[in-house]
Amino acid sequence: MGEERGQGQSTGKMSKHYSWIACLLSLCVISLAPASDGGNILVFPVDGSHWINMKPDCDSSSNSWYIAEQSPLYTTISLEMEIGLEDFFGIFLVEQLKAQREGASALTFLKLTKDFLKMIGQAHAIWCDALKRILEDNELVKSLLDAKYDLMLTDPAIAPGVVLAKYLKLPLVLNVRWVTSGDGQFLLAPSPLSYIPVPGSGLTDKMNFLQRVKNLLHYSITLVQQYFLVGPSYDAICEKYIEGGCDIISLLQDADIWLFRSDFVFDFPRPTMPNVIYMGGFQCKPAQPLPAELEDFVQSAGEHGVIIMTLGTLVHALPPELADEIASVFAKLPQKVIWRHKGERPNTLGNNTLIVDWMPQKDLLGHPQIKVFVAHGGTNGVQEAIYHGVPVLGIPLFFDQYDNLLRVQVRGAGKIISLSDLNGDSFEQGLRELLHQSHYRDNMQRLSRLHRDQPMSPMDQAVFWVEYVIRHKGAPHLRTQAFKMPWFSYYCLDVLLLLLAALCGTVFCVVALFRFLCCRNRNKIKQKLQ
Incomplete structure (x- = not known):
């Protein structure tokens, strides 16, 4: 959803097809854990930032936003799509940014919600059409059956892989934070709305009466999304192609293992289930040396340090007038600035600011000279900031980004500036606060220590549980039977x-x-x- 590419890689040329991938576990996992067992995995990923969380080796050499069709780790089969992902989301994002800049109001909220639900419904309908073409390709289906895969690994934010796993009768492992109805945990575990905030509500786990009313209303929006806009597209496929019929909710709940891209350093405490494995920040790694020119620029900052800014994969640049205001604020500061910005070069750009098309985000965040990370609040970037202990000045743009940043802000490790409130004054005030008030860095460093203090790395946990499902041909003993009960029972x-x-x-x-x-x-x- 709102996750950005962890390395801050630039968007490549549009490729109007979707790659789903057959991976050999012995190839893609041995590079991470030499003692791991081999297996044959069918992977149905979601492209863009979600692919960073699917690909076991996160050191992608490609600058493309999309899944590379050629790789030593896997083979791909491409499916022609009517519209590309970037084109599809790009139209929506332009309208979202424009509406938010007009200011917060009930009318703006209704417009954003309407546009979001429309976009989500259309996106899932497109993917369901693609899934139909897969299932009706007899030669392709036969090749998948003959390959005798050990399990399906898929990201259920867009869920054709979930239905395909049922059709092929494969054990199912989800690499997940989002499902078709929103946050996956609401679908799997008891989720009292009295203290568990619904994504999009902008609430924490401490709610007064009116906030609980707001939380309930946001939850009702997710129900409308699932049962009226998204679910029917999948349910029609299940009825036609799956023997005995089914629905997308029951298929998701029947998954053997949920590799959940979060943890309770980042998220609020909540009930969970035994087949949920929390692996927040598993894409994070120790920083590698910077390219020589970039290292020289960073070191030239001296004791003042460096600020880095990026707004993720989908948004290349802010409106020109806003970019000028931000550039003028940077120019006033003694710090050096590295800014990923692909739009028109700001007129007020100072000599201390380096504009780049791409930056090694994780390696920069791990550099001791970095003082503040200005970011849009995608999950990957926030978790990388926590891992490296860098306070965040957040400018949330859409999707889950405000909620991600809120989790950092309430822990005293960052600050949020809403897009409707963003101007030169608010930006300068926020930056100076994070630079000069030490408690922000202290709190983020504490979160970093908590995140790192665990008996087994998130990646090792993920590898273990994937192999566990292969060894035991599923994990039905970890699934609750609550979902098979009628609601009144x-x-x-x-x-x-x-x-x-x-x-x-x-x-x-x-x-x-x-x-x-x-x-x-x-x-x-x-x-x-x-």
Whole structure:
């Protein structure tokens, strides 16, 4: 969703097809864990930043935003699409940015929500059409069956891979944060809305009454999204191609393992399930040396240090007038600045600011000279900032980015400037606050220590559980049976109804007996008086 490419790589030429990939585990995992067992995995990824979280080796040599068709790690089969991902999301993002700059209001919220739901519905419909073409290609399906894969690994933010796994009767491992209805945890584990904020609500785990009302309203939007806009597209495919029928929600809940791209250093505490493996920040690595020219620029900053700024893969540049204001703020500072900006060169650019098309984001964040990370709040970038202990000045643009940054802000490790409030003054104030108030860096360093202090690295955990599913041909013993219960049984309403009926029956019997005895005594008294 709002995750950005971890290396800050530039967008390549549009390739109007979708690559789904058959990987050999012995090839893609041995490079990470030499003692790992081999296996044959069918991978159905989501491109862009989500692919960074799917590809076991995160050191991609390609500058493309898209999955490379040639790689020593895997082979690909390409499927022609009617519209490319970047074209599709680009149209939506331009309108989103324009609406946010107009200012926050109920009307703006309704417009953004309407546009988002429309876009999501269309995106899933396009992918469902692509899945139909896969399932109707008899030769392709036969080759998949003959390959005898050990499991399917897929990102269910867009869920054709989930349906394909059911069709091929493969164990299913999800590399997940988002599912078709939003945050995957709401689909899998008990999620009391009293203290678990719905993505998009902009709330924390501490809510007053009105905030809980707001949280409930946002949750209702996710239900509309799932049951009226997204679900029907998948359910139609399930009914046509899956023996016995099914629905996308039940398929997701039946996944063997959920490799969840979060952890409780980043996220708020909440109930979970035994088949959820939290691997937040698993794409993070120790920093590598910078290219010589970039290292010279960074070292030239001296004791003042360096600020880096990037707004991720999808947004290349802010509006020119806003870019000019930001550039003028940078020019006032004693720090050096590295800014990933592909738009028109700002007129107010200072000598201390280096404009680049691409930056080695993870390596820069791990450099001791970096003082502040100005970012849009994609999951990858926020987790990398936590890993390296760099405070974040967040400018959320869309999707989950505000919620990601909020988790950093409430822990005192960053600050948010909404796009509607962004100008030269607010930007300068935010930067100076993070640069000169040491508690921001101290708090982020504390989060970094907490994140790193675990018995097994997130990547090793992910590898272990993928191999676990291969060894045992699934993990059904870790799946809860709660999803197979009707809603009234899940909440024990039938039991409560029975107990209520028994209580009412007992009260009725006692009252009836009491009335009978009273009436009998009255009759005896009347007889005596006569």
